[in-house]
Amino acid sequence: MSAPVKLMIVDDEPHLRSSLTFWFKEEGYDVLSAGSGREALATLLREAPQILLVDIKMPGMDGLEVLRKVRETAPETTVIIMTAYASVETAIQALKDGAYDYIVKPFDPEAISRLVKKAAERYTLLSENRELKARLEAAEPALVTAGGGPMAKVLELVDQVAPTDTSVLVTGESGTGKELVARLIHARSPRRFGPLSVVNCGALSEGVLESELFGHEKGAFTGAVGRRRGKVELAHEGTLFLDEIGDVPPKVQVDLLRVLQEKQVVRVGGNQTIPVDFRLVTATHRDLEDEVAAGRFRQDFFFRIHVFAIELPSLRDRPADIPVLAQHFLARFASAMNRRIGGFSPGALAAMADYPWPGNVRELQNAIERAVVLCKGDTIEAAHFPFTTNGHAAAATSLTLASAEEAHIRKVLATMSFNVAQAARALEIDRVTLYNKMRKYGIDRP
Amino acid sequence: MKVRLLHTRDVSPGHVRSAFSGLAPPLVPGEALPFRASLSSAYDRSRAQYDAFSVLEAVPEPEAGWLNLLLVEADLFVPALTYVFGLSHVGGRRGVLSLARLKPPEESAVSEELLLRRLAIEVAHELGHAAGLVHCAVGDCAMHRSLWPESIDLKNPAYCLSCRALFPEG
Known part of the structure; x- marks a missing residue:
């Protein structure tokens, strides 16, 4: 059985604190209380309650200030603002500052009970989600590590670069988990709610790769029976992962470079420019510096994709x-x-x-x-x-x-x-x- | 345990009789008496309601083996909530119960029957608290918490086996 949700009542009126504490204890919550904003923040650090019911008007630190401090120190905590003064401006301010909801005193028994239950359900869902995500990541075999060592360093780099929009080049031998790292970068980035568009550039001929990347208009070539959107276009507001980038033919490198510079794409056989906004992650098992030196890989394209490099260790x-x-x-x-x-x-x-x-x-x-x-x-x-x-x-x-x-x-x-x-x-x-x-x-x- | 049912003069004798005769075992009817003290000091002008804590303080302490419950028509509140059906000190052997929120919106023979059933359930509920019982997880037990009047209708005017077993002797 899961542990009860921990709730904290923050109000300077002792009578209200005690009656709400009694009320929510009976509903099965683990209830704490604090008589001031300062006491609430100290208890928050010590006890880590998941839901806070905070009175907006308190001497010293008021409810809005408590809310802001909670957002800074424990952003996952759900804060519900309570007030005896129904003011739309204060409500809007509280919601803007990240409050989960706003309730006016005195509370309707059903309304307060339902609101806290909803917040508790949200907390349970979020923690289940985090747990599942952690399990999923642990299930990614190539990323399993005994702790410490080179793979742990890779995961540290992923954590550092994922929240940014920087282009990432993942290198490493075949079978080291380059695609998993790319997926992890996407999953931990602000673009995680957008698409992850994946193209294995090594498996396709030049013509097919162009069509795959940029899409095509109807009749652009024999067999183009309809309009098709390319993977670059499909990556809009998400991440474009180009695997085996070292195998991309020079002509397609030029086209890709143009897309990266201009942030727009033109479908094969078309003339309409389509704006695209994506984060680029590339991977290769080749040594691209050698490829540049040998003249097989364009230097300008290499510099464009090689902004942040992550090298995966071999087993x-x-x-x-x-x-x-x-x-x-x-x-x-x-x-x-x-x-x-x-x-x-x-x-x-x-x-x-x-x-x-x-x-x-x-x-x-x-x-x-x-x-x-x-x-x-x-x-x-x-x-x-x-x-x-x-x-x-x-x-x-x-x-x-x-x-x-x-x-x-x-x-x-x-x-x-x-x-x-x-x-x-x-x-x-x-x-x-x-x-x-x-x-x-x-x-x-x- | 014997029950003394006190009532303000605005509570109808029929409601008092019904509540008294319908007491759930192991409660035993003792006596029904009118409540003479004034509740005016418990009245909150800004809320046009009576402070349940103040009303409860006015209920006299019962002798050993008795529970005192005051029936009122006045609408009760506690500072945190818009209303309460009733209030008791858990194990304090005294409580207060209001009929104001138990009444169905329309008056009819059917609604009167419904009111009497709700009354019997909530009398059992407050007396249970007064005897030391807390809220019960069993949905149809009289000690299950009700958040709105219609949810009282899902309960029975009786205690579940667990609550009955927790009832103190005498």
């Missing part, structure tokens, strides 16, 4: 996340296939830590799915994976003794779930030495 660059991700996928596939598989054997964990994962998170996901299909017991073994660890590991890592030592330490730590004492025993070295080596190789505990 081998975040080894601490591998066991966490693997467990996440295991839970998902075991549930989907109705299998009781609890975890991974030390050998399986070591094999995963050893493997370079060229296909990144997507490859790990596929490997776990396959392993769940093959597994007959309650533990995934190394033999259930489709790769042979030795060959890949040797190919992916350098031949120096230090890199071999680092890889071995990472493998043993992953096997021991980052229990340093156990790992030190397995490595037959003391803990201090292991800590020193971890510091040397930049190995952080998850």
Whole structure:
């Protein structure tokens, strides 16, 4: 059962406070009260009530000032203004300042009861919404992290850039979750209520890509049987995500550059200019600076899209996340296939830590799915994976003794779930030495 | 527990008789007496209503084993609310109940029957509070909270099993 909604009555009249406190306690609310604005703000910080009923006329800090301070310090709190003086101007001011509603004293029993119930339902819906969103984000596999490490830094960058309108270029190897990051930027931006228009530029020929991006008029080319709006136009007031931007042909780069500069688009075969307002997010697995140097990518277009860059780490660059991700996928596939598989054997964990994962998170996901299909017991073994660890590991890592030592330490730590004492025993070295080596190789505990 | 039903002189004898005879068990009719004290000091000119807290203070303290309920025609209020049907100190063994808001809008034989039913329910409700009961979640229990007159009609003039079990002895 969920906790009762916490309500605070803020009024300088003790009689009114006590009668409303009694009234709402009986309705099942957790009720607090404060006799002044200052006391209310102190209680707000300590107790975090979700709904405030605030009297507008109080000595010292009045209700409107309390409302403004609450908007600054706890913007998610619902504030209902109470007053004995029915004044339209004050009501409008309170609503402008962010009050949820306004009620005139004395209250009709049904009206006050209904108003607070409505506010409580709104609070419940909002908190459910936040919880679902958090769960959804946690369910985005490529973004799952053991805490700290390079992926956490990526999420920090996303949080910083998302609320702005800055163009973002997301780079990283295939399977690292570039599209998920683009979706996350959109979801956390002020444009989240607008559309997210997605085009995979790598999968389309030049002509089809032009039509896909800019749309076309009827008869613009053979097969254009009707007018079609392009993805740029459809991104109006939202976000345009161009995946594999490094694969866009030079002619389309010029057209896109014009759209970005002029904020308007002309459909293929048309002459009408259509104003567009969107935020651009692009992604590529290519090194665009190399592409510019090689003359395959226009420098002016590169500068236009490369305002804020987010580089996604490959899976081998975040080894601490591998066991966490693997467990996440295991839970998902075991549930989907109705299998009781609890975890991974030390050998399986070591094999995963050893493997370079060229296909990144997507490859790990596929490997776990396959392993769940093959597994007959309650533990995934190394033999259930489709790769042979030795060959890949040797190919992916350098031949120096230090890199071999680092890889071995990472493998043993992953096997021991980052229990340093156990790992030190397995490595037959003391803990201090292991800590020193971890510091040397930049190995952080998850 | 025995009930002493006090009433101001404007309350009709028929309503007093009905309320007295229709008391819900475990309440037992004790006596019905006219209330002689003046309520003029409880009158609020600006609201043209009577302050329920002041009226309640005028109800005499009952002896052990008794509950005192004052029936009035006057419209009652508390500072925070536009009106209340009645008011009691929870466990204070005294209460006040107004008929003003219980009356259906039109007068007829049917509406009189409805008024008597509402009266029986709200008498049980206020006496329940006076005996120490709080509001009940059971929708048709007399102790369920009513926010407007028509919602009283959804209740019964009796206590649910839980409320009855909570009633103090004697």
